[in-house]
Amino acid sequence: MSQSSLAAHQTHTLDIAKIRADFPILQRTVHKKPLIYLDNAASSQKPNQVIEAVARYYRRHNANVHRGLHTLSEEATTAYESAREKVRAFINAAEIAEVIFTKGTTEAINLVASSYGRAHLRAGDEVLITYMEHHSNIVPWQMICEQTGAVLRVCPINERGELLMDEFERLLNDKTRIVAFNHISNSLGTVNPVKRMVQLAHAAGAVTLVDGAQAVPHQGVDVRDLDCDFYAFSGHKMFAPTGIGVLYGKRYLLEQMPPYQGGGDMIKSVSFEKTVYNELPSKFEAGTPIIAGAVGLGAAIDYLNEVGLEAISDYEYGLLTYGTEQLKTVPGLRMIGEAAEKTSVFSFVLDGAHPHDIGTILSHTGVAVRTGHHCTEPLMKFFKVPATVRASLAFYNTREEIDALVVGLGKVREMLL
Amino acid sequence: MNGIAPGVKALYREAIKDYAARLADWPPPEVVTHRAEGFNPHCGDALETALHCREGRIAALGFDSESCVVCHASAALMAQVLQGIAVETVPKALESFENALRGHIEWPEVFDEASCLEPVRDFPSRIQCALLPWHTLAMCFHPQPTTACTEEEIPE
Numbered sequence: 001m002s003q004s005s006l007a008a009h010q011t012h013t014l015d016i017a018k019i020r021a022d023f024p025i026l027q028r029t030v031h032k033k034p035l036i037y038l039d040n041a042a043s044s045q046k047p048n049q050v051i052e053a054v055a056r057y058y059r060r061h062n063a064n065v066h067r068g069l070h071t072l073s074e075e076a077t078t079a080y081e082s083a084r085e086k087v088r089a090f091i092n093a094a095e096i097a098e099v100i101f102t103k104g105t106t107e108a109i110n111l112v113a114s115s116y117g118r119a120h121l122r123a124g125d126e127v128l129i130t131y132m133e134h135h136s137n138i139v140p141w142q143m144i145c146e147q148t149g150a151v152l153r154v155c156p157i158n159e160r161g162e163l164l165m166d167e168f169e170r171l172l173n174d175k176t177r178i179v180a181f182n183h184i185s186n187s188l189g190t191v192n193p194v195k196r197m198v199q200l201a202h203a204a205g206a207v208t209l210v211d212g213a214q215a216v217p218h219q220g221v222d223v224r225d226l227d228c229d230f231y232a233f234s235g236h237k238m239f240a241p242t243g244i245g246v247l248y249g250k251r252y253l254l255e256q257m258p259p260y261q262g263g264g265d266m267i268k269s270v271s272f273e274k275t276v277y278n279e280l281p282s283k284f285e286a287g288t289p290i291i292a293g294a295v296g297l298g299a300a301i302d303y304l305n306e307v308g309l310e311a312i313s314d315y316e317y318g319l320l321t322y323g324t325e326q327l328k329t330v331p332g333l334r335m336i337g338e339a340a341e342k343t344s345v346f347s348f349v350l351d352g353a354h355p356h357d358i359g360t361i362l363s364h365t366g367v368a369v370r371t372g373h374h375c376t377e378p379l380m381k382f383f384k385v386p387a388t389v390r391a392s393l394a395f396y397n398t399r400e401e402i403d404a405l406v407v408g409l410g411k412v413r414e415m416l417l
Numbered sequence: 418m419n420g421i422a423p424g425v426k427a428l429y430r431e432a433i434k435d436y437a438a439r440l441a442d443w444p445p446p447e448v449v450t451h452r453a454e455g456f457n458p459h460c461g462d463a464l465e466t467a468l469h470c471r472e473g474r475i476a477a478l479g480f481d482s483e484s485c486v487v488c489h490a491s492a493a494l495m496a497q498v499l500q501g502i503a504v505e506t507v508p509k510a511l512e513s514f515e516n517a518l519r520g521h522i523e524w525p526e527v528f529d530e531a532s533c534l535e536p537v538r539d540f541p542s543r544i545q546c547a548l549l550p551w552h553t554l555a556m557c558f559h560p561q562p563t564t565a566c567t568e569e570e571i572p573e
């Protein structure tokens with residue numbers, strides 16, 4: 001960590017002007033208004049440091065990895081593998097063999113559901129998920145349950161959008177094989193008590209998969225402290241490019257698991273009689289990977305370390321408190337998701353206005369929010385709304401931008417009501 | 418109103434809001450012979466269209482809907498235009514509505530009030546909202562009705 005960020009870290013303040021200058025897209029306008037980007041839970045923006053790292057890779061080092069002896073291939077391999085080491089340190093995994101690059105969270109979950117699920121689930125076994133999962137942490141489990149005869153169980157939530165931990169404990173039993181849940185909900189911002197949930201699941205003899213897609217951009221994650229068995233996340237939500245993501249898995253589990261896809265890179269030797277699979281992590285990385293994406297992810301991790309995740313958490317907590325207060329002043333606004341432990345996500349509905357109309361009008365004031373069910377249809381049903389408006393913040397957002405959202409909502413009311 | 422582009426103002430002018438409000442005059446009929454659900458996963462528009470068809474005509478129609486202004490206005494317009502028409506003319510009406518909405522043809526006379534939907538053309542993602550009631554109507558006559566979906570899921 002540099003001297004200046006060390007100072008920032010200690011006082012937990014961020015130099016927002018400097019940070020915003022790192023993100024070129026934040027300088028642009030939409031509909032002749034300055035862009036106010038509040039759709040970070042869907043995908044985050046990229047700092048120059050990431051954009052440049054990707055460009056530099058293509059300008060100077062581009063080649064295939066693990067396959068050539070020539071200089072470029074060696075450089076590309078080094079760049080790719082050093083990104084893996086950065087990820088390892090970022091989540092405090094024990095070794096790089098436990099860090100598998102995937103396309104994103106979705107692919108990471110599918111990998112575990114297919115490979116671990118198919119090998120371990122039998123008819124009558126149970127998989128436990130929660131009511132607040134993203135479709136990508138529902139559908140792969142439904143698919144594998146259908147194939148194996150296992151049963152999918154769902155832990156309910158309360159009106160504030162918090163898991164009912166009593167129910168969670170009650171649903172765990174000696175048939176539970178896999179427990180999969182998100183660290184932070186993309187629709188509600190709820191931060192789940194992951195460590196406790198992992199302990200309870202382990203006590204019941206189940207393995208755990210944590211969907212960390214919404215956690216890694218906001219707070220430090222230590223997979224060994226959480227003691228989870230698998231942890232999945234996407235680069236594009238943490239200021240890195242799209243197309244790259246990570247599956248962390250404990251070595252002993254990954255070793256037991258059959259490969260997910262077959263092809264080049266994942267094998268040691270191939271003959272028509274017998275193929276010997278490669279060691280971890282290559283065993284799960286068939287084909288040419290998204291090398292530049294991994295390089296970009298490494299650069300994003302460097303950037304986050306430089307700014308400091310603790311400072312980011314503190315700053316965003318301030319935005320959450322401020323935003324919650326300000327949005328309360330909008331007549332007819334109902335917040336969906338008011339968990340005691342929450343990140344800077346505001347999901348809401350407005351009396352008499354459909355989210356899609358709100359989204360269109362806000363967009364013309366320069367404010368980008370997401371409207372819809374946010375890939376969490378069961379959750380929308382629970383709250384009895386067809387959709388919500390969601391403003392999701394990152395550390396480059398400001399109080400002034402929250403003010404602009406509130407003003408925009410005033411305009412929505414003027415136009416629609 | 419300050420700071421709002423003319424395009425959005427045009428979209429939300431009174432005419433379309435009036436039409437949207439008129440949807441309340443079209444509850445599902447008491448006798449229902451055809452029914453289908455429509456859903457736009459992109460934005461959460463959800464609508465159920467219910468018809469009472471008798472002697473080859475749409476005797477009555479109505480909706481259960483939780484949708485945006487554009488979808489509501491389009492549904493109310495559709496109800497007004499289709500009430501009493503022969504079932505066999507429905508595909509043609511649907512086709513002309515879609516073509517006119519997209520600006521490929523002039524509005525046919527029966528749709529004279531539909532011009533309030535024209536500003537939708539400037540909002541590509543909203544065209545689906547206007548089409549949802551119509552696609553749902555088509556689904557009512559489908560041999561194996563499923564939910565009419567305006568598009569494939571758009572992942573986050």
Ligand SMILES: Cc1ncc(COP(=O)(O)O)c(C=O)c1O
Binds near residue numbers: 041042103104134213
């Ligand atoms: C909680 C959560 N899980 C999983 C995903 C899926 O991530 P991806 O589309 O990058 O695979 C998302 C994306 O919105 C998410 O928010």
